[in-house]
Each structure stands twice: as C-alpha cells, then as structure tokens.
Amino acid sequence: xxxxxxxxxxxxxxxxxxxxxxxxxxxxxxxxxxxxxxxxxxxxxxxxxxxxxxxxxxxxxxxxxxxxxxxxxxxxxxxxxxxxxxxxxxxxxxxxxxxxxxxxxxxxxxxxxxxxxxxxxxxxxxxxxxxxxxxxxxxxxxxxxxxxxxxxxxxxxxxxxxxxxxxxxxxxxxxxxxxxxxxxxxxxxxxxxxxxxxxxxxxxxxxxxxxxxxxxxxxxxxxxxxxxxxxxxxxxxxxxxxxxxxxxxxxxxxxxxxxxxxxxxxxxxxxxxxxxxxxxxxxxxxxxxxxxxxxxxxxxxxxxxxxxxxxxxxxxxxxxxxxxxxxxxxxxxxxxxxxxxxxxxxxxxxxxxxxxxxxxxxxxxxxxxxxxxxxxxxxxxxxxxxxxxxxxxxxxxxxxxxxxxxxxxxxxxxxxxxxxxxxxxxxxxxxxxxxxxxxxxxxxxxxxxxxxxxxxxxxxxxxxxxxxxxxxxxxxxxxxxxxxxxxxxxxxxxxxxxxxxxxxxxxxxxxxxxxxxxxxxxxxxxxxxxxxxxxxxxxxxxxxxxxxxxxxxxxxxxxxxxxxxxxxxxxxxxxxxxxxxxxxxxxxxxxxxxxxxxxxxxxxxxxxxxxxxxxxxxxxxxxxxxxxxxxxxxxxxxxxxxxxxxxxxxxxxxxxxxxxxxxxxxxxxxxxxxxxxxxxxxxxxxxxxxxxxxxxxxxxxxxxxxxxxxxxxxxxxxxxxxxxxxxxxxxxxxxxxxxxxxxxxxxxxxxxxxxxxxxxxxxxxxxxxxxxxxxxxxxxxxxxxxxxxxxxxxxxxxxxxxxxxxxxxxxxxxxxxxxxxxxxxxxxxxxxxxxxxxxxxxxxxxxxxxxxxxxxxxxxxxxxxxxxxxxxxxxxxxxxxxxxxxxxxxxxxxxxxxxxxxxxxxxxxxxxxxxxxxxxxxxxxxxxxxxxxxxxxxxxxxxxxxxxxxxxxxxxxxxxxxxxxxxxxxxxxxxx
Numbered sequence: 001x002x003x004x005x006x007x008x009x010x011x012x013x014x015x016x017x018x019x020x021x022x023x024x025x026x027x028x029x030x031x032x033x034x035x036x037x038x039x040x041x042x043x044x045x046x047x048x049x050x051x052x053x054x055x056x057x058x059x060x061x062x063x064x065x066x067x068x069x070x071x072x073x074x075x076x077x078x079x080x081x082x083x084x085x086x087x088x089x090x091x092x093x094x095x096x097x098x099x100x101x102x103x104x105x106x107x108x109x110x111x112x113x114x115x116x117x118x119x120x121x122x123x124x125x126x127x128x129x130x131x132x133x134x135x136x137x138x139x140x141x142x143x144x145x146x147x148x149x150x151x152x153x154x155x156x157x158x159x160x161x162x163x164x165x166x167x168x169x170x171x172x173x174x175x176x177x178x179x180x181x182x183x184x185x186x187x188x189x190x191x192x193x194x195x196x197x198x199x200x201x202x203x204x205x206x207x208x209x210x211x212x213x214x215x216x217x218x219x220x221x222x223x224x225x226x227x228x229x230x231x232x233x234x235x236x237x238x239x240x241x242x243x244x245x246x247x248x249x250x251x252x253x254x255x256x257x258x259x260x261x262x263x264x265x266x267x268x269x270x271x272x273x274x275x276x277x278x279x280x281x282x283x284x285x286x287x288x289x290x291x292x293x294x295x296x297x298x299x300x301x302x303x304x305x306x307x308x309x310x311x312x313x314x315x316x317x318x319x320x321x322x323x324x325x326x327x328x329x330x331x332x333x334x335x336x337x338x339x340x341x342x343x344x345x346x347x348x349x350x351x352x353x354x355x356x357x358x359x360x361x362x363x364x365x366x367x368x369x370x371x372x373x374x375x376x377x378x379x380x381x382x383x384x385x386x387x388x389x390x391x392x393x394x395x396x397x398x399x400x401x402x403x404x405x406x407x408x409x410x411x412x413x414x415x416x417x418x419x420x421x422x423x424x425x426x427x428x429x430x431x432x433x434x435x436x437x438x439x440x441x442x443x444x445x446x447x448x449x450x451x452x453x454x455x456x457x458x459x460x461x462x463x464x465x466x467x468x469x470x471x472x473x474x475x476x477x478x479x480x481x482x483x484x485x486x487x488x489x490x491x492x493x494x495x496x497x498x499x500x501x502x503x504x505x506x507x508x509x510x511x512x513x514x515x516x517x518x519x520x521x522x523x524x525x526x527x528x529x530x531x532x533x534x535x536x537x538x539x540x541x542x543x544x545x546x547x548x549x550x551x552x553x554x555x556x557x558x559x560x561x562x563x564x565x566x567x568x569x570x571x572x573x574x575x576x577x578x579x580x581x582x583x584x585x586x587x588x589x590x591x592x593x594x595x596x597x598x599x600x601x602x603x604x605x606x607x608x609x610x611x612x613x614x615x616x617x618x619x620x621x622x623x624x625x626x627x628x629x630x631x632x633x634x635x636x637x638x639x640x641x642x643x644x645x646x647x648x649x650x651x652x653x654x655x656x657x658x659x660x661x662x663x664x665x666x667x668x669x670x671x672x673x674x675x676x677x678x679x680x681x682x683x684x685x686x687x688x689x690x691x692x693x694x695x696x697x698x699x700x701x702x703x704x705x706x707x708x709x710x711x712x713x714x715x716x717x718x719x720x721x722x723x724x725x726x727x728x729x730x731x732x733x734x735x736x737x738x739x740x741x742x743x744x745x746x747x748x749x750x751x752x753x754x755x756x757x758x759x760x761x762x763x764x765x766x767x768x769x770x771x772x773x774x775x776x777x778x779x780x781x782x783x784x785x786x787x788x789x790x791x792x793x794x795x796x797x798x799x800x801x802x803x804x805x806x807x808x809x810x811x812x813x814x815x816x817x818x819x820x821x822x823x824x825x826x827x828x829x830x831x832x833x834x835x836x837x838x839x840x841x842x843x844x845x846x847x848x849x850x851x852x853x854x855x856x857x858x859x860x861x862x863x864x865x866x867x868x869x870x871x872x873x874x875x876x877x878x879x880x881x882x883x884x885x886x887x888x889x890x891x892x893x894x895x896x897x898x899x900x901x902x903x904x905x906x907x908x909x910x911x912x913x914x915x916x917x918x919x920x921x922x923x924x925x926x927x928x929x930x931x932x933x934x935x936x937x938x939x940x941x942x943x944x945x946x947x948x949x950x951x952x953x954x955x956x957x958x959x960x961x962x963x964x965x966x967x968x969x970x971x972x973x974x975x976x
Contacts, residue, residue, distance in 0.1 A: 001488050006357065011936060018418075025530045028511055031145075031146060035146045035147060035148065036075060036076060038142060038144070038146045038148060038951070039073060039074075039075060039148050039149075040075075041184050042148070042183040042184045043183060043312040043481065044073065044074065044082065044180070044183055045073060045080055045865075046080070047084075049083065050083075050490070051181065052179055053071050053082050053083035053176065054083045054085075056071060056083065056172050056175055056176050057070065057071050057083040057084060057085045057151075058085050058152065059167060059168075059172055060085075060151060060153050060168075060172050060515055061085045061086065061153060063151055063168045063169070063172075064153040064161060064165050064168075064169065066086075066134070066153040066154060066155045066159075067086040067154075067156070068082075068084075068085060068086035068087045068130065068153065068154035068155070069085040069086065069151075069152070069153045069154070070083065070084050070085070070087065070089075070098070070150075070151075070152050070154070071083040071084075071140075071149065071151050071176055072092075072099040072149045072150050072152065073140075073148055073149035074094060074097075074099060074100055074103055074148070074149050074150075074660045075094075076094075077093075077094055078091045078092065078093060078094055079091060079092040079093070079097040079099050079100060079149075080092055082149075086154075086198060087130055087154070087258065092125075096123060096124055096125060097125075098111070098120070098123075098125070098132070098135045098137065099137055099149065099152060099598070100154070102138075102139055102150045102152065103139050103147040103149070105139065105148060106139060106141065106147075106951065107139075108136065108137070108138050108166055108169065108170065109135075109136070109137045109138075109139070109150075110135070110136045110161065111134065111135045111136075112134060112135075112158055112159065113133060113134065113158035114126045114133050114134070114135065115117070115158075116158075120135075126617060127482070127505060130154065130156065131156050132154050132155075132156070133155065133156055133157055133158050134154065134155040134156075134157065134158055134159045135152060135153075135154055136152060136153050136161055136166075136169065137150040137152035137153075138149065138151045138152070138169045138170055138172075139173070139437065140173055140177050140180065141169065141177065142177060142180065142181060142184070143181060144176075148177075148180055150173075151169060151172055151173040151176055153169070163494055169381070179492070180489075182492035182493065182495075182590075182882070183490065183492055199842075208431075208434050209431060209435070210429055212428075212430055212431040212434065213431060214425040215427055216424050216428055216431070217311045219420050219423055219424045219427070220420070222420060223420035223421065223424075225419075226413060226416050226417065227413065227417060228571055230410070230413035233409065234406065234409075234410075236311075237402060237405075237406055240402065241399060241402060241403075243297060244395050244398060245399070246297065247294065247297050247298060247304075247395055248288055248392060248395050248396070248633070250293060250294050251388055251391055251392050251395070253290055253541050253613055254287060254290040254291065254294070254388065255385070255388050257283045257287045257290060258283070258287060258381070258384055258385075258388075260279065260283040260819055261279075261280050261283035261284055261287065262381055263279075264277070264279035264280035264283060265280050268280065269278070273350065284315075284573045285669075287315050288315075289306060291311065291312050291315065291721040294308055295308050298713055303394070303719055304391065304394070307387055307390065307391050308391075310387060311384060311387045311388070311391075314380060314383055314384050314387070315381060315384065329340065342429055349699040352498055373608040408824045421586070425902060432706065443954075465482060465542060465561055465562060466480070466482050466483045466486060466560075466561070466562035466563065466564065467480040467482070467483070467559065467560070467561055467562075468480075468483060468499065468559075468562070469557060469558070469559055469560075470499055470557065470558040470559075470560065470562040471556075471557060471558075471618075472554070472555045472556060472558075473498075473558070474498050474499050474500070474513075474516055474558075475497065475498055475499075476494050476495060476496065476497055476498075476499060476938075477495070477496075477557075478491075479494055479495070480492040486531070486533065486539060486564055487531060487532075487533045487534060487537055487539070488533045488534030489502075489533075489534055495976040499512065499516070499560065499919040500512040500513055500516070502531055502532065503529060503530060503531065503532065508529060508530065511527075511529065515527045515543075515545070516558075519545045519546075519547060519558065520547065520555055520558075523546060523547050523549075524544070524545060524546040525545055526542070526543060526544045526545070526546065527542075527543055528540060528541065528542045528543065528565070529541060529543070538566075538577065538581070539564055539565065539566045540564070540565050540566045541564055541565065541566075542562065542563045542564045542565045543560050543561070544560075544561045544562070545558060545559070545560045545561070546558070546559055546561075547559075553749075571680075572973075576802055583604070586604070586606040587606045587607045587608075589606060589608060590608055591608060591690055591691065591692050592606070592608055592609040592612070592670065592689075592690060592691040592692070592693070593605070593606040593608070593609065593688070593690050594606070594609055594688075594689040594690075595686055595687070595688060595689075596625055596645070596686065596687035596688075596689055597686070597687070597888060598649045598684050598685070598686075599622050599624075599645075599649070600625050600626065600642070600645040600649075600687070601622065601623070601624060601625075602621055602622070602623055602624070602625050602628060603621065603622055604621070605617065605620060605621070609691075612662050612668070612693070613629055613630060613660075613661070613662045613663065614663075615629060616652065624642075625641060625645065625689065626638040626641040626642050626645070628659055629661065630660040630662070631658070631661070632661075633661045637658060637659070640656075640658070641658070641797060644656065644674055645674065645687065647674075648674040648675070648676050648684075648687050649676070649684055649687070650684075651676050651678075651684060652676070653673070653674070653675050653676065654673070654674045655671070655672065655673040656672060657669055657670065657671055658670055658672050660691075668693050668695040668696045669693070669694050669915060670691040670692065670693060670694065671691060671692045671694045671700055672689070672690075672691040673689070673690050673691065674687055674688070674689050675687070675688045675690070676688075688956075717854065720854075721854075724755055724858055726864065727751075727754050727755050728755065728858075728861065728865065730751070731751040731752065731755075731862070731865065732865055732869070734747055734751055735747075735751075735865070735866070735873075736867035736869065736872075737878075738869075738873060739868060739873075740877060741872060741873045741874060741877065743763070744869060744870065744873055745763070745765070745776035745777055746777075748763050748776065748777040748866065749763075749773065749778060749779045752777070752779065752862060752866075753779040753780070755862060756843055756850075756851075756855060756858075756859070757848050758778060758845060758847065758850045759843050759844065759845045759851060760778075760779065760780025760823075760843070760844050760845070761779050761780060761841070761842060761843045761844070762775055762777065762778040762779075762841075762842045763775070763776050763777040763778070763839065763840075763841055763842075763866065764776065764789075764790075764817075764840045764842065765838060765839040765870065766792065766837060766838060766839055772789045772791060773789060773790050773791065773792055773793065773794075773798070773817070773839065773840065775788070775789065776839075780844075789928035790816065790817040793839070794815060794816035794817045795815045795816075795817055795828055795830075795840055796813060796815055796828065796831060797828035797830045797840055798828075798830050798837055798840055801830055801832070801837070803827060803828065803829045803830070803856070803859075803860060804826050804827070804828040804829075805826075805856065806825065806826045806827075807825055807848075809823065809826070811823070812826075814826070815828055815842075817842075818844075822851065823844035823845055823846055824845055824846055824847055824848045824850075825847075825848060825850060825851045826842070826843070826844040827842070827843045827844070827851055827856060827859060828840055828841070829842075829843075829859055829860055830862040830863070831863045831866055831867035831870065832863075832864075832867055833863075833867040833868055833871035834869065834871060836871075837849075838867050838870050838871060838874075839866075839867070839870070841859060841862065841863040841866065843855075843859055884896040886945075886959075886960045887942060887947075888938055888942065888960075889941050889942050889944075889945030889960050890942070890945060890946075890949075891945045891948065891949060891958045891959055891960050891966070892957060892958065892959040892960070893959065893960060894959065894960065894961055896957075896959065896964060897957065897959035897961065897967055897969065900957050900959075900969060901917070901969055904957075904969055904971050907971070908972065911972075913971070913972040914972060914974040915969070915970070915971055915972070915973070915975060916968075916969075916974065916975060917968070917969055917970070918967065918968035918970065918974040919961070919966075920948075920965065920966040920967070920968070921964060921965050921966075922940070922941075922944065922964035922965075924935065925940070925964040928940065941960075941964065944966065945958065945960065947967070948966060948968065952968060952970070953970075955971055955972075956968060956969065956970050956971070956973075957969040
C-alpha cells in the first residue's frame with residue numbers, strides 16, 4: 001500500500017516497495033459527521049448518471065491505461081458509485097471497499113499488488129469478481145477539507161503509475177470536486193424577516209464601527225497636531241536659545257576686547273612705549289565690530305539696542321579720551337627694540353601715527369596728570385563694565401525663564417499625548433468588543449438561516465411539483481429536485497440563468513418575458529409554455545406564479561409553481577409538434593434522408609437531398625424514388641432500386657452503394673440504406689431512405705492508399721539509402737586499409753557489387769603510360785574471359801570527363817569497349833581525382849529500371865570514393881618508391897641498402913647461412929663522362945643497373961652505393 005503526497009511524486013520514478021506504507025494525517029475521525037452532512041447537502045446520492053462525471057471517469061481510465069475507473073461517494077454504510085467505466089456496479093459495502101480506506105488519507109492511495117499486501121489479499125473484491133490486483137485512489141476533498149469520496153482506477157494485474165499519471169489523476173479529482181461544490185453551494189431562498197433583521201443589524205454594526213473608528217482617528221489626529229505643534233515650538237525656542245547664547249558669548253568677547261584696550265592703554269601711559277599702541281588700536285577696532293554684530297543679532301530687542309547704543313557711545317568716548325591723553329614726550333625717547341611689534345623710531349613718525357588714528361598732539365604744558373587720566377579712564381571702564389554686566393544678567397534671566405517655560409510645556413504635551421493614547425485604546429477596545437459581539441450574532445443568525453434553509457430545501461425537494469425561485473430580475477436562484485428530474489439539468493447548470501433561457505427557442509422566450517412583466521405588476525399570473533430538457537424533449541408546463549415583496553413593496557423574489565401537463569396535452573397537438581420536430585431534425589441533417597410509402601413513392605425529402613442536385617420539392621415529391629432525377633439516368637440502377645424497395649416493404653433492411661446524378665456531368669457515390677418503419681400492429685407504414693455522400697471518403701481512401709504506398713516507397717528508399725551509406729562507409733574503410741593498388745583492386749568487386757544488385761559492373765584503371773585502360777575488377781555478367789583493355793578514346797565518359805548514360809541501346813551512343821550482349825541500360829562514370837582521370841566505373845543491366853536515378857547518383861559517389869582511394873594509394877606507392885629507389889638507375893638507393901644489409905646480416909646469422917656482398921666500381925667513368933657528356937654517363941649507369949637487375953636472383957638486392965659505385969647483397973650465397 002502506498003500513499004503518495006504531492007511533494008513525493010518524483011519518488012515513483014525510482015519505484016516503491018509493494019508493501020511500503022507512507023503514513024499521512026487522517027481526514028476522518030471527529031469530522032465524520034461534518035463529512036456526511038456535506039455529502040447529503042450535495043443531494044447527489046442515487047441520482048442518474050451525469051455526463052460530466054462519466055467523462056472524468058473515462059479520462060482517468062484512458063490516462064492510467066486501466067480497464068476500470070470509478071467515481072465513488074461514501075456515506076455511513078455504503079460506497080455509492082456516481083460514474084463507472086468497465087465495472088457495472090452501483091454500490092459496495094463500505095467495510096470491504098478500497099475507497100473507504102483511500103478517504104482516510106489526503107494523498108494518492110496506491111496498492112501496486114493486492115496479493116502482496118496482507119491487508120487486502122483476502123478481500124472479497126480480490127478473491128472474487130472483479131479480482132482487483134491494482135488500486136489507485138485520489139480522495140475528493142472539498143474546499144473546507146472534507147472528503148466526500150474518491151476517484152479511483154482499478155486493474156486485474158499488478159502495475160505502477162508514473163508521476164504524470166498521478167498528477168493527471170489529481171487534476172481530474174479537482175475537477176470532480178468542483179462539480180460537487182457547485183451542487184453543495186446551491187443557495188436557498190432566505191426568509192424576508194430574517195434577512196431584513198440581519199440587514200438592519202449589519203447597518204447598526206457598521207454605523208457603530210464607523211463612529212468608533214472615526215473617533216479614534218480624530219483623537220489620533222488631534223494628538224498628532226498637538227505633538228507637531230509642541231515639536232515646532234521646541235525647535236523655535238531652541239533656535240532662540242542658541243541665538244541668546246551667541247549674544248552672551250559676543251558680550252564676553254566684547255568685554256575681553258575692552259580689557260585688552262585698557263591694558264594696552266595703561267601700559268603705554270606707564271611706559272610711553274609706542275609698541276603698545278597697535279594692541280590698543282586693534283582692540284578698538286575689534287570692539288567696534290563686536291558692537292555692530294551685537295546690534296544685528298539683537299535687532300528685535302529694543303532694550304538691548306538701547307544698551308548697545310549707550311555702550312557704543314561710552315566706548316567712542318573712551319577712545320576719544322585715550323586719543324587726547326596719549327602723547328609722545330620727546331623725539332629722543334623712542335624705542336628701537338627689535339622685539340617691538342610696531343616700531344616708531346622718530347618723532348615725525350609719532351606725529352604721523354597720531355594723525356592716522358586721529359590723535360592730537362598735546363600743547364606744551366597742557367597735558368593732564370597721570371592720576372587724573374587713570375581715574376577718568378577707570379570711571380568710563382566701570383560704566384562700560386556695568387552695562388555689559390547688566391546685559392549679560394538680562395540674557396541669563398531670559399534664558400532661565402525660557403527654560404522653565406519649556407519644561408512646563410513638555411509636561412503638558414506628554415500629559416496630552418498620554419491621555420489621547422489611553423482614550424484611543426479605550427475606543428479601540430470598545431470597537432473590538434462590538435466586533436466580537438457582532439461575529440457571535442452573525443454566527444447565531446447563520447446557524448438559524450442554515451437550519452431554516454435545510455428545512456425549506458427538504459420541503460421543496462419533497463414536493464412533486466416543479467418549483468423555481470427567481471430573483472427580481474428573473475434569474476434562477478432555486479431549482480428543486482422535481483425540476484432537475486424533469487429537465488435533466490442540475491441546479492448548478494441553470495443557476496443565475498434567466499428563466500426564459502430554458503424555453504426551446506428565442507421566439508418562445510418573448511411570451512415568457514411578457515408574462516414575467518405582468519406578474520411583476522399584478523403579483524401573480526398563470527400561463528403555459530414549453531421547457532426543453534437535456535435530452536431535447538419538449539415538456540409542456542402549466543405555471544402558477546406569485547411574487548414576494550419587501551416592506552417597501554419592491555419585488556424581492558418570485559416563486560414559479562409548475563405542473564408537467566405534457567402527457568395530458570392534446571394528442572393532435574403532440575402529433576403535429578412531433579411531426580414538425582422530426583421534419584426540422586431531418587432537414588438539419590447533412591445526410592440524405594427521404595420518407596417513402598411502402599410502394600416507394602417519395603413523400604418527403606430533406607434539404608440536403610434536394611440541394612445536392614439543386615432540386616425543388618415539387619420536382620420529386622409524388623414520384624417513385626427510382627424515377628426521380630437522381631437515378632433516372634440508368635435503367636439498371638432503377639431496377640436495382642425497385643428490387644431494394646420491394647425487399648424493404650417486406651420488412652427487410654437493405655444497404656448498398658449506388659451512384660447518383662447531381663448534375664448532367666457530375667455523379668456522386670452514395671452509401672444508401674432503406675429501413676422499414678412499423679406501426680403498433682407490425683405493419684410497414686413508411687420507408688426511411690438515408691444516404692451519405694462517400695465520394696470524398698472514397699477519394700480520400702484512394703489518396704490514403706496512394707500516400708501509404710508512397711510512404712512505404714520512401715521508407716524503403718530510406719532503408720536502401722541507409723544500407724548504401726553503410727556499405728559505402730565499409731568500402732571506404734577497406735580501401736583506406738589497403739596498402740597497394742593491386743590489393744585494393746582485388747577487394748573492389750566484393751565491395752561494390754552489393755551496392756548495385758541486379759546490375760553488372762567493371763572497374764578500369766588507366767595505365768601509367770596513359771595509353772591503355774586496363775580492367776582491374778568486375779562482377780555480374782561482365783565476369784567473362786574476353787575482358788580486354790581498351791584505349792581511353794573508346795569511352796565517351798573519359799572523352800567528355802562526365803558520366804555517360806545510355807537508356808536505349810538502339811538510339812543511344814554506346815562506348816566501343818562494350819564486349820558482351822548489348823545491355824538495356826549502361827552507365828560509364830569517369831573516376832577523377834585532382835582533375836586527372838584515373839579510370840572508369842562501368843555499370844550495365846539487362847533489365848530496364850535497375851539503374852534508377854538514385855543508383856546513378858550512388859554510382860557517381862562510388863566512383864569519386866574509388867578515385868580518391870586510388871589516388872591516395874598511387875601517391876603512397878610513388879612516395880615509397882622515391883624513398884627507397886635511385887631516381888636515375890631505378891635500383892635501390894644507399895639508405896635502403898644499409899637497412900637491407902643489417903636485416904639480411906641478422907637473418908643469415910640467425911639461420912647460419914652465408915651472406916655475400918659485391919662492390920662494383922666503373923673504371924674510367926669520369927674520363928668517359930668528361931668525354932661524352934653527362935647524358936652519356938647517365939645512360940651507362942642506367943644500362944649497368946639494368947644489367948645487374950637481370951643478372952641477380954629475385955631475393956638479391958642491387959643498390960647504387962654512390963656515383964659510379966654499385967653494391968650487390970646476395971643472401972645465402974658464398975664466394976664459391
């Protein structure tokens with residue numbers, strides 16, 4: 001047993017043990033009562049089969065490739081089957097059902113082999129029919145986590161599901177759950193008083209909620225404004241304090257500058273040294289700038305402005321007094337100390353400095369005494385210090401007062417903020433309490449509504465009449481079980497549809513709309529109309545309608561109470577309706593349909609039969625079917641049709657193919673069938689003739705056969721091409737492995753012959769002298785003793801440098817090298833390599849069609865491969881000869897001699913055989929060469945080498961040692 005969770009789908013790829021169980025959380029337990037309640041609310045038990053559920057079961061069986069698939073719903077004692085494929089079962093006892101075990105898990109429940117699982121091996125469903133050996137079930141879990149049943153697949157042999165099949169099962173189960181939820185969520189008509197009471201309570205609740213939340217928001221807004229205002233004031237006061245602290249610092253700096261000026265003045269008066277004057281004047285300038293800066297900073301303080309004005313006057317007075325008092329005693333009393341800051345070496349310079357700073361020179365004998373100067377100066381200084389001290393005390397007092405105000409304001413802001421937050425929490429607690437109370441009230445109201453809905457639903461479903469509840473717009477909001485059984489539609493299918501959408505045709509919907517408007521105006525009315533069921537059957541319903549209005553008088557609901565009076569309708573009307581319905585059906589068919597009397601007289605023909613030959617009803621009705629336009633062209637066809645009609649009139653059923661005329665030049669093939677129609681007494685009353693135009697189908701069948709034949713041909717060609725490529729590759733491998741042209745020629749016939757079955761062939765190579773084309777390989781009929789060489793001009797392919805094809809020997813231009821019976825087809829292909837013709841590939845066949853274009857192309861490719869291989873072997877032999885042969889004499893060179901000498905010495909030593917070496921030198925060769933020239937000397941050497949090659953044995957080695965010296969190596973030869 002296997003329970004497969006979604007996250008473990010990939011584990012199925014590796015396989016799981018048949019006895020392995022993956023545990024999961026139970027879905028039942030205490031939820032069994034809620035599960036059964038949800039199942040009963042669906043109102044699906046013991047209902048007829050539905051197409052949607054059947055399609056889901058069919059898809060499950062198809063995807064999982066199992067013979068059985070079920071959709072089961074499990075109540076307290078049984079497992080009821082809603083949809084089934086492959087097993088005609090309605091219900092199963094719950095205690096033996098596999099589905100009852102599957103709903104205990106929330107995941108896929110799989111038993112790969114029931115016989116291997118001891119829990120299920122003895123189950124009656126395993127030991128008896130249907131002999132279950134494999135089971136896979138997916139629980140049907142609703143949106144509120146309640147399991148109503150399963151979607152399962154069953155097989156009679158052990159098996160496994162792959163991950164894709166499991167995912168598909170889960171997807172199908174979700175589709176089935178959606179269908180169940182649609183049934184369960186069908187709404188009932190709610191009583192007007194409960195709904196109104198609930199609406200009023202909801203309005204009061206939302207009003208209280210809005211008031212509480214609005215008050216809380218207003219308090220938070222007020223607290224925010226107070227906090228913002230306090231913060232703004234704090235920032236402003238902080239800037240004000242910083243400004244006043246800067247004023248205090250500036251006053252201190254001004255007092256320091258005054259002290260510096262006083263000290264410099266006293267030092268100058270005491271010592272009369274000019275070096276103290278710059279310090280005094282610098283301090284005076286600094287005091288003036290400090291006063292100007294203070295006036296700017298205290299521009300908004302009139303008291304401080306007045307104090308600064310007084311201070312400025314005192315300082316100017318002090319400066320003027322100092323300018324009056326300062327004097328230079330004599331022109332010889334100057335100081336020339338190098339340490340002085342300002343040097344005034346001459347009395348003229350002192351006068352210039354006094355003029356520069358507006359100092360006046362005292363008149364002789366007119367200066368005040370030093371004591372009086374100091375006293376006067378002290379008085380001014382005290383006044384200045386007093387003003388400065390007063391200003392500092394004022395600033396400090398303002399700062400202290402502002403600090404106390406800030407502390408008080410901070411306390412007030414904190415108290416205001418705390419009170420606002422506490423009040424806001426109280427309001428939110430009240431809102432929470434109201435919400436909690438409202439939720440409890442809603443739960444109680446919903447429970448009452450649910451109880452009343454179930455009661456009303458039970459009443460509506462037990463009533464035998466049709467009951468439809470509509471909203472104020474005419475949309476269906478309730479559809480009782482009698483309506484479902486009558487129409488075949490479930491409530492989920494008609495929910496929110498307009499009532500007049502259930503009528504058969506749009507034209508019949510307009511009277512229903514008119515009756516609806518009349519009912520809205522008069523509260524009730526009665527009328528009759530038709531309903532169209534799922535099966536297409538028209539049910540005549542007598543309706544009695546009434547409205548339910550709210551307190552304002554507006555229509556809230558409408559209840560339509562109907563009775564099925566179809567069986568009680570007038571027989572003639574039913575017959576006429578049925579006849580018209582049948583006529584409409586026949587006319588709507590694309591097949592040919594005709595109604596005949598037992599004698600064969602045509603009394604009705606559908607539109608398809610008339611339109612195919614562009615006929616009108618009056619052209620054919622009332623005539624014998626054999627005499628109509630379609631079959632009047634041939635007496636044999638007419639006789640065959642009359643015979644068929646006679647057979648059908650006797651109660652037989654006839655079917656055959658006949659050719660019908662649809663125009664003067666066009667005929668179609670018709671699959672024709674004649675069926676008798678019997679009355680209640682068993683007598684033939686009508687003949688139904690039906691036919692299908694099978695012309696296109698036959699043409700399509702012919703085209704399909706042709707296409708299949710072409711496909712087979714293409715497949716065979718592809719197989720042949722694949723085989724040819726394989727053989728061609730094998731031929732290339734063998735040719736590459738050959739060491740000499742001779743060796744390659746011996747293998748060519750066996751390698752090339754399988755490529756051209758049914759054809760003969762020969763391979764010719766051009767000799768080294770370019771004078772003859774010699775045969776080197778042949779196969780097929782060409783393997784004859786008279787195979788001879790020929791000159792290149794005898795072959796048109798070698799002359800033209802391209803393939804020469806002869807398809808007709810009586811008309812074609814044959815090559816002269818043909819030496820056997822004239823072939824039906826012949827092909828000569830020159831073997832070219834690097835622009836040089838190396839030979840020719842000749843193919844011939846005594847039967848036409850053997851050398852197809854594909855074979856010709858293959859022959860060209862084979863010729864190219866052979867030519868390339870031969871060129872490579874020829875180049876290899878040339879290089880090998882050049883490496884061991886002397887180019888002038890043709891005998892072996894000195895390098896080959898040295899290699900051979902070592903080899904032969906080792907071989908003779910191993911075999912204990914003698915080895916003779918002969919050194920030959922041509923006497924007076926230089927004199928001969930000088931006398932007759934180098935060409936004559938070369939000719940002598942060639943002749944000597946030729947003589948030596950003819951004189952030695954085949955195993956002996958003749959070599960040119962160098963110049964006119966030659967060496968003979970004679971294995972197993974002694975000096976004797």
